[in-house]
Amino acid sequence: MKIITISREFGSGGRELGRRLADILDYDYYDGEIITAVAKKIGMNEAYLEKMLENHGWQSFSISYHSTFHSTQYFPNDMVSLLLAQKRVIEGIAALGKNFVIVGRNADLILKAYYPLNLFVCAEMDARIRRCMERAKPEEQLTEKECLRKIKQIDKARAQTRAIYSEWEWGRRDAYHLTVNTTGWNLKELAPPVAEFAECYFARRL
């Protein structure tokens, strides 16, 4: 089984790169937002989680997750429960035995035993701010300054969550196989050589 995990700075385009890699390589694709939404939904009910994992029920979940994404109804009452539920979902995905790309949620650490290819995606701050402003919902109307604040906040939260799993800090270069800077790239042009790198990694590993 071939797994590519993607960790990324907010606004670097890591998610889009992940989706493009999955397309090129014909792997399944999961992102952190879907996994979190599933984990939140099932976080309060262990028996329900088991059933979901057994029946791969979360695979059809992404279709409807938007409607429940903002619901806090099932939100675990503490961070540890949420992380545990996320971990279970990620382990369940791996148990399917299919190749996949997964973005976020410290999947590189959770899936260590599968020897995934671990990518970190970054970009220069100016490029991240531009991307953040372009991608913001029209009703958000974020200024440059607000985007910068948001980027710093989210990066900080990611670094803090990572510290729960590992003493190696978030983004530390020797914790990933490859750190890709998307600044100045069209992601459509960047994805093929990164996919080629992945193929070489898996060819060597097997």
Next chain:
Amino acid sequence: MKIITISREFGSGGRELGRRLADILDYDYYDGEIITAVAKKIGMNEAYLEKMLENHGWQSFSISYHSTFHSTQYFPNDMVSLLLAQKRVIEGIAALGKNFVIVGRNADLILKAYYPLNLFVCAEMDARIRRCMERAKPEEQLTEKECLRKIKQIDKARAQTRAIYSEWEWGRRDAYHLTVNTTGWNLKELAPPVAEFAECYFARRL
């Protein structure tokens, strides 16, 4: 003209990777040690430097540099003169107009105007210590602890020199196009996908 610059942690195999890239892509190859040796030799004599640059005299220099490498005879009396001489040599190489790989000496900053592909090569500390012990000269007989100390010393010196050129610290991920972790790789297998990445970078840039 296509230029690949390689910055690297000591013991990461960055120099070997650079040489292999030059081989695969059929580029010229220069490393920091040769450049420094040339720069030291000519550092005291501006007229001599001009003549070397004009006639590309340093190209034949690498053949004999080993004998003068440890000579301090021509060593500039301060760091700034040495850095200036290195810079002149690197600019002279670029003036030749041929594709090349260059390892070290902050060439990514010096050659910025040529839009080089800038790589940073790193590895986990254990792998770097192993490499350092394997590569040490028999008479050196470095212990693990001595290698670790040497690695930290050299990394620190590189970071300090970089600080002269740039406020962006050494190894900062968004200052390079790609950060490659060599841990666990046979460099012969790692070089081709990195060369492929370089081809894509230059194809897009042109």
